[in-house]
Amino acid sequence: GRVEAYPTAREVAEYALGRYLSLLLYRMILETLTSEMAARMSAMRQATENAQEMIEHLTLVYNQARQHSITRELLDIVGTAEALKTA
Secondary structure (H helix, E strand, O other): OOOOOOOOHHHHHHHHHHHHHHHHHHHHHHHHHHHHHHHHHHHHHHHHHHHHHHHHHHHHHHHHHHHHHHHHHHHHHHHHHHHHHHO
8 A cells, every 4th residue: 555654743843943933034134124225215315315405505606606707797897888988
């Protein structure tokens, strides 16, 4: 005949415990990586918001400087025109 060998209860328990510990470690690694990725995404989101705020501020400063320059040029033109009228 045929001989069938079944594992003992101890062998089954050792195998199951080994698999359980391996999967537990794997889960911990995945949770760590997930946490790291979440922290990176949060940091990138905050950096994007900060950059957008800076763009808005710099656009305002640029537009104010541009408007000031245009006003100064117009005043120079008007002043020159007035000087030419009185001359």
